[in-house]
Amino acid sequence: MFPRGPRFPAPKAPDVPGPNAYNPQDPEYDAYKRGAFLEKTNRFTKDNPSDVPGPGTYNTETNATRSKPPNNGTKSNVDRFAVLQRKLEELERVHTDGKKSHHLELERLKLDLSRAQRAATEHAERADKLKKQNEQLEARLQELKKSTVSEQGDLRDLRIKLKAAEHERTQLAAKQGETSEMKKALQAAEAKRKDDLRERDRRIAELERGLQSEKKKREMAEARLADVKGKVDMESQQARAAVSDLESQLASTRADVYDTKASLEDLKAQAADTEEELLERLEQHRALLARVANEYGRLAAATVHKSHHIRVQDQSNNLQLRVFRLERKLANADGQVVELANLVRHTKEENIFLAARLREADEEAVFYARLASELSNPLPDPPAWRELDRCLDNIADGLQRSRAEIHERITADFSTWVDLHRLRDDALVFHSSVLLKALDQTNALAQRHSTQLTDAQARCTELQTTLATAQEDCANAQEQLVETKVALEKCQALEAALRKDLDNTRAQMQQEASKGEQLLQKEKDANTRLADTVHKSRMAEEGLQAEIEQLTSDLAQAEQYQEAYNGLLEEVDALVAKNALAEEEAVRLSKFNAEIVGHRNPAQRIVYVDKIRRELHETKQKLLMTSRDRDAVQAHNEDLQYEIALYKSVAIPSEYKPRTAVTRVERAPMVTQGLSISKGVEHGKSISVPSARLASMPEMEYEQGGMTLDEIM
Structure with a gap:
């Protein structure tokens, strides 16, 4: 065994100083009061040397990288x-x-400037208006002076006329009795005229209302007549179209009968063929499923856990069945498309063949009919021909019956439509005759009322002219005297008022002109200051x-x-x-x-x-x-x-x-x-x-x- 030794190297002394390693001094907060000589003091302490290496300390080209x-x-x-x-x-x-x-x-300055400019323009416009008004007042004053001179001459003329009017008044006083009688007669004639006018206006209003109602009735009758004509034309066209549609449907149904009989036999044969093919495919699919199940069972038993194998097997079976179903649907769709194409082709060929056979049968029928006519003693027909003749006779009888029924239905419909149209035409003719008669009566009545209206208007105008002439002659004499007095008083008052207004306008114009000059000078000063401030702000x-x-x-x-x-x-x-x-x-x-x-x-x-x-x-x-x-x-x-x-x-x-x-x-x-x-x-x-x-x-x-x-x- 190895001898025991230290697992890790000895820890080095940290370079971080411990607590109380340095002695910070309290800052002198009142040092700024002693003057600028304190700024020459050293900023950093010289006791602790800087750990930052000087220039040239490192040499990256050497290999020492410790x-x-x-x-x-x-x-x-x-x-x-x-x-x-x-x-x-x-x-x-x-x-x-x-x-x-x-x-x-x-x-803000822009707003002040715009406000000042607006005020300046308003003052300038007001000054121009006052100048124009002053000029107009001066011109009017001159005109008034001229008018006063002319009015003095007119006043002299009026005095002369006044003397003549007094003379005429004395003469009219004598004729005052006659004028009072004339006034009474005029008042009676005017009252009678007003009554006639009221009666005439009432009759005219009644005639206008009757005329408008008759016009509305006539317009409604014309609109109804046009609608009835349109409906009759449309219904006749619809009947014709229905007859043509029935004929075309009859022909199409006959053709469909022959086609369905032929297609039914073809479909039976094709159904038998497809049933055999489906049985064969089903056997193949069963064999394939059995083989796949055996193979998957063998592999799962050999390599995979049973639960996992069962789950995977179920998934694979489901997927395989889904694939088989999709393949079967695809094959069925393809087979159906091919079968439909063959069916269409076969029906076309069979139609052609049947048409040829029909032509041949017609030719044979003609031939046999000719032979039957030629031969006096007909030979006994074979049983096939007899059956064929019987079928042909049945078909001919059916066609004749169907044609007879269709003809009867068409004739019945046609007769009903003819009766309906005849009744509608009679009703329309009756209504139109009634409306035309009423229209003629209203026209005659309107002409008679119009003649009466023109006569009444002529009489009214004559009476108005006579009355107006009489009133004018009576009122002219009185109005001339009153107008002369009133005109003289108005001229004197107007002259005094105009002089006073002229003095006031002159004083106001002088004041406003001085104010406008002061405001204009202030605006100029403000504009110069604003330009200076804008220039300074832009520079800044x-x-x-x-x-x-x-x-x-x-x-x-x-x-x-x-x-x-x-x-x-x-x-x-x-x-x-x-x-x-x-x-x-x-x-x-x-x-x-x-x-x-x-x-x-x-x-x-x-x-x-x-x-x-x-x-x-x-x-x-x-x-x-x-x-x-x-x-x-x-x-x-x-x-x-x-x-x-x-x-x-x-x-x-x-x-x-x-x-x-x-x-x-x-x-x-x-x-x-x-x-x-x-x-x-x-x-x-x-x-x-x-x-x-x-x-x-x-x-x-x-x-x-x-x-x-x-x-x-």
């Missing part, structure tokens, strides 16, 4: 990348907020857009380089771990091989080797897990040290300061922004050069502002 690079660079890169991404998100959020506020302000938006584009491009490049760097680090870690494990496994295998060679029992040797392999596999897994945990703890320790160092200095970058409710954004001018963009591009080009070596992390100094691509990589 040393494992630290993983703190990756962690710091990830943190810086997260900080940069968070800063980019904050910038985007600030940009979106500013853009939204800018858009809102722009919309363009600057933010350029900054966002630069940050997005830098972020994309940083992501590419970060992914490549992480991939290289993972490959290096894997190679180093594999190399270390391979060397350790080689040493252990050499020892175990030496021990196995010294062992003499083969069975014990195999068990021992299997046990050793399992233990080696477990140790490999544990070693990998511990190495990963160790790297993670080292990275976390470095982050904690870095954070503690940040709390010791006043010059903390803006992105690491504690957040407040107010977000401040440092925006560089356009010139410096362009320079930073060019620097970033140059750095990206210098970093993207391919190299065969694994580049080490350079030592970086944090400055005020954002990180560059060198810090990310």
Whole structure:
């Protein structure tokens, strides 16, 4: 047996410091009050040396791959990348907020501008309207002045006419008695005329109603007459079509009788043949099923469990039966198709043969009839001919009877239809005569009423003309005097009102013109301010857009380089771990091989080797897990040290300061922004050069502002 020894190597001392290994100092919260000289203090402590190797530490071309690079660079890169991404998100959020506020302000200014423009256009239109109104008022004033001059002349003329009218009034006073009698006569004539008009209107309305009713009756009679004619024509056509259909059906039934008799015999023969074929197939299928069952039983008993065999056998039997049924259906369908084709062909041939036989029978009948007429003493016929003659006589009698029945039915139907049409024609003729007579009477009555209406209208027009002339002569004299007085008073009042309105409109126009000028000046000032704000907002938006584009491009490049760097680090870690494990496994295998060679029992040797392999596999897994945990703890320790160092200095970058409710954004001018963009591009080009070596992390100094691509990589 082998001597007992340690199964696993001695555990190494961990690199992670224990509790109270470092002594963090309290930060000085009032250091910002002492001035700017404190910013020159060291940012990090000098007691703990950095574990990050310097440039040129690794040489990937050599074969020594035992040393494992630290993983703190990756962690710091990830943190810086997260900080940069968070800063980019904050910038985007600030940009979106500013853009939204800018858009809102722009919309508000646009609304104010449109409102001011509308008000300006309204004021301008109102000023134009007032100018036009002023011009119209001035023109109207001139016209009124001219009209007053002309009215003064008319007033003189009216005074002269007034004197003449007074003279005529004295004369009319003498004739007032005669006019009163004339008025009474006119009133009586007007009352009589109104009564006549009412009676005439009543009669005219009654005549119009009667005329409309007669027109409606005439239209209804004409529509009924047209419908009756259409129905009679359609029924006659249907009767003719029915007669032709009956004749065609009779011919088709005769042909079907002969066809069915022939096809019945063929089907009987074919049914016998198919029955024999089906019996043969059934015997074959039974034999096949028996053979298949025997074979499957033998195989199942030899190789498979009984329950499984029974289940599989049932499934196979069901499937086989289904296959047989489908094959049988397919064969039946094929056979039926072939048989139908043969049947159709056979029926066609038999029809041709029967037609030929019928022609021959007709010829023979003609021949025998001629012989019978020629021979005075007929010879005794054989029994076959007698049977044939009897059949022919029966068929001829049946045909004659069917023809006679069809002829009788057709004649009966035709007679009934003739009677029906005759009755309908008589009724239509009677109705049409009645309607025509009533129509003639209504036409005569309408003509008589129309003549009466024209006479009444003529008398009414004559009375209206006489009455109008009398009233006009009486009212003209009175209206002229009243109109002259009223016109004079209206002209005086209108002149005073126009003068007052003219003064008011002039004052209002002056006030509105001054207000419009003030509003126009305010709108001009607002437009200039709005244009300035729009220009500034556009410039700010363009600057933010350029900054966002630069940050997005830098972020994309940083992501590419970060992914490549992480991939290289993972490959290096894997190679180093594999190399270390391979060397350790080689040493252990050499020892175990030496021990196995010294062992003499083969069975014990195999068990021992299997046990050793399992233990080696477990140790490999544990070693990998511990190495990963160790790297993670080292990275976390470095982050904690870095954070503690940040709390010791006043010059903390803006992105690491504690957040407040107010977000401040440092925006560089356009010139410096362009320079930073060019620097970033140059750095990206210098970093993207391919190299065969694994580049080490350079030592970086944090400055005020954002990180560059060198810090990310």
